[in-house]
Amino acid sequence: MTDAVADVALDGTPGTDGAPAPAGLDDAVDLLAGRRIAVLTGAGVSTDSGIPDYRGAGAPKRTPMTAQQFLSEPRWHRRYWAGSHLGWRAFSAAAPNAGHRALVELEDRGVIGGVITQNVDGLHTKAGSRHVVDLHGSGDRVRCVRCGQHYSRDDIAAAIDRLNPWIDEPDAVQLAPDGDVEVRDVDSFVVPDCSVCGGLLKPDVVFFGEFVPREKFVEASALIRRADALLVAGSSLVVNSGIRLLEQAVRRSLPVVVVNRGATKGDRRAAVKIDAGTSEVLAALARRLGA
Ligand SMILES: [Zn+2]
Secondary structure (H helix, E strand, O other): OOOOOOOHHHHOOEOOOOOEOOOOHHHHHHHHOOOOEEEEEOHHHHHHHOOOOOOOOOOOOOOOOEHHHHHHOHHHHHHHHHHHHHHHHHHHHOOOOHHHHHHHHHHHOOOEEEEEEOOOOOHHHHHOOOOEEEOOEEEEEEEEOOOOOEEEHHHHHHHHHHHOHHHHOOOOEEEOOOOOEEEOOHHHOOOOOOOOOOOOEEEEEOOEOOOOOHHHHHHHHHHHHOOOEEEEEOOOOOOHHHHHHHHHHHHOOOOEEEEOOOOOOOHHHOOEEEOOOHHHHHHHHHHHOOO
């Protein structure tokens, strides 16, 4: 670990607004300069856009629903869709932050080859990133589990609003004890079926306990194969696919830089770990790499 070495008192590099640069930034710049970088992002890059990181420090404890539960119990299915619908409204209102924009800048300059993300909020694409591998799918797509028909999330959200006009009444939603927002009367919540075959609709995202689709993993691996370094931003790497991609980079002797608030499962294998917010660090890297 070298992250304790580049202390601001020693290197004197100021941050954007005169604030001290986070420890490890200079080491990261030295390591990444002149290399083609693959980027892996997690929930931490979206927290500054107002989307909570359920795995981050201080985050509420949650028990994610499995695909099995979703498919087998109509009540779970309704509950999932009710929560997901409210979540989608928050996602679609969220705007990309300085971290997302920094990655677009770096891609435009050819410094990064693309972004592999564990997020389903679509913010990298909204910011303008062109090559995005969404490992866990994307919340803006919905799929029929029986016939495979695809729908846009906006269309399904509009249908849900039509079928549940009461959802905008002041008492319709409540704050759950874990801080999440929930629909109060889940049993009254109506979810549309597939208009082609009447099958169950499912957001096109990987559920807890499900595997990342093989073609997505292959695409992510290809990005790492073409890279000379891996930058992990805002992921604690507790999800299996993330750690497997990091191991792939390590096996190929690529230097790894990890930027995350708090410990990650990849810290021991990282050449540089920066314990700071991704918005400020990615913006600083964009200023200093490949200018
Ligand atoms: Zn169908």
